[in-house]
Amino acid sequence: MENIALATVLVPFVGALLTACLPRRMAKWVCTLFALLATLGTLSLAWAFHSGGKADATYTLLQYGNAALMGITVDRVSTLIVFAVVFLGLLVSLYSTGYLTTGNREHPHEGTNRYYAFLLVFIGAMAGLVLSSTLLGQLLFFEITGGCSWALIGYYQTPKAQRSALKALLITHVASIGLYLAAATLFLHTGTFALSALGQIQGPAALVVFGGILFAAWGKSAQLPLQAWLPDAMEAPTPVSAYLHAASMVKVGVYIFARAILSAGDVPHIIGWVGMVMALITMVYGFLMYLPQKDMKRLLAWSTITQLAYIFFALSLAIFGSKEAFLGGIAYIFNHAFAKSLFFLVAGTLSYSCGTRLLPRLRGVLGKMPLAGIGFCVAALAITGVPPFNGFFSKFPIFAAGFALSSQYWVLTPMMILVLIESVASFVWLIYWFGRVVPGKPSEEVAQAAPVPLAMSVVLVVLIVMSLCSSFIAVAWLG
Template structure:
């Protein structure tokens, strides 16, 4: 039963997305919302059944071959259930908001006709992301990875401007290069050496090959998550409609690079310590990029884009310490794996809140220029509250949920005393939070409490309801997620 529900959760939006390519306007609204609601209800059903039955891991192999072993299957475990639920719930909220955002009432981007194509890409995006989360083989991961990339191209280039077309091409090519390096390497090894494409075969990779396979898959994760040096595609992808930006940054594309590496870490078993040092250096360089860019950003979405680079980097900090647990230097250090998935969960809702609020600047005021936005406290009070909660939340202040996921990185710090370098990622996380808090307070003071520059600004109950829902989830997501987070662990051999 649970396997059927999980499979339908990603199959329904994939079918709905294909249908939407032929629809527009009201019919498209209905089919899109029906697809997202159905996926969310199915995924919530998976979560309820899993929590009630409390099985550690459910593995269903749908397609096997004598020569290639498992070709396609699904894994239902604490990590896939948690992240799948986050994607399904956040995706529905973003696209419920999107029905109004894509309307003709949007001051900055009047919509109406043509939105069926946007819905089609977004619904496929949802299905591909959920399919990726549950996949148990590298072939399945590759297929859904590429579908996500195709959908990302479709939504980023949706407005068909020169900048949008360039950004869409870039958003497709960079992660695709990473996919070729990582997944083609894994599939080649699976076909020629292991005769099995399953994640469960990873511990069988020879010790000489395993570090290089992990490095190849790490590159795939880095490109998908906009990490150094491949981060530049994510600020450019702000050409997408805002609901797509929220999904891309908060619950899908970027986070799936982190999820991929987390999945590999769960299964791969012992790794040499130089992998840990490599990841520590790379994530520290990644966090330096947004720290330098926050103060000079004037566009709301580009500010949030650099924040996404940093927040994904913080997830990779957790995975860096999880790798330390696979080197034998800090046995059983699965707290890093838990912290990464905890961060992914809490970040989804606060980043979604931030992007949807930025979208209301376009919808109500016709601009994303933060210098032109002032007096939200009087002009759009709910929007002003949402912007305040989002920026303070991204900086890591309690009681927002992301404060607790960042705090989990600081637990058991005695385990990182393998060298002075092991402290660098933690120091960079603290520096990023401090700089973003400084910049966030500056813009809150100006945008929310400054003198209004307009007499009135239009809004809509759908937008207000979406923002209020995300404010609540931003505050409670950590408490809801923690039981599943604590069950996430390694499946491979631990040194």
């Protein structure tokens, strides 16, 4: 398993080097090939883990004395999430081969080597972060993802795109200070960077370590007060938006927080209260901010901020001993990645074919572009948690765990009621836009829509299927 995991991390980096050096016409196919190889690596890792009886394993790759510097951890959580981030990287690579062409009505442009190389580096960095068994390893890949996001958000090189890229880099880099502080404190008190040592931290040091991790997580996952970079990051090509803001960049934060909780076992309750309160504030604020949005991608950006707040809320509940909340949070990371990627790539399909992603100018999508219309419907229902779509099986455990814990902590009752109200309100708002955009007589832009390339259509079909099936995969794997 050690060799398979290491190969899964390294293959995208090798592919990025080749992609950068080969002729431009070959870049997109080399990128897709290496993303496929990395995906097969995650499947091989999962198979080896399953064949070994699903026994957790940690391998130290680099150490100095008794201090573990870099390593790999293979368990139910890491194998599930690494598959999601790498497989979605493959789907985004394939989608990009059709989207980044001169046939795109909104951004007629042939993808460059730079785009595909940075996409592969991003896939490799995400795999490395998810599989890392040390805080130092997480920190390394944390910073690599920040550099990749800067390069990809500013890909079109317009002044606005470059400003947005710099904002994302600066805010997430400021957030990384928390992870630096956590790593330094862990090393000073335990003599190692291994995540398994988190359980040895007690007293004020524990507050510093877990507080630092939570702060870093807020920055990457665009939670208040570090949310400002995410809506502006919509200047990136839409496939990048789908990957950064559904499967990779924003999932770094919630994942490192989840991994810290899982590794420590006992986290100070004050971290849980702070996590829940800030998640609730972010949830309500994000919902209010996406109400006035007319640009589909910006609406989805604020929706992402809100959905990530649900995951933080679930993980914070887990600190109080709720295994159901923790598993619900992990399933939410997995399920949301597919549903939100679908929503973003539907937006990309509309902008490719119609030349716009402004919702008031889109109407009658189902009649002219049935696949995009179905994708819009499935994504909206999945995101808002309507059964039988995957979002329902992520949200239900959170509500069940929250109301169960409210018998011990009465303040959770009004908090859970607010969360429930936000969930219903989100459903109403997205269904409102579904009614405005999908049925009816096609608007002028939709009536003149260009054909959608086969690669883009195939990816939409896969994501529609995954929005129905991913929850069953998560349940079966997590147990």
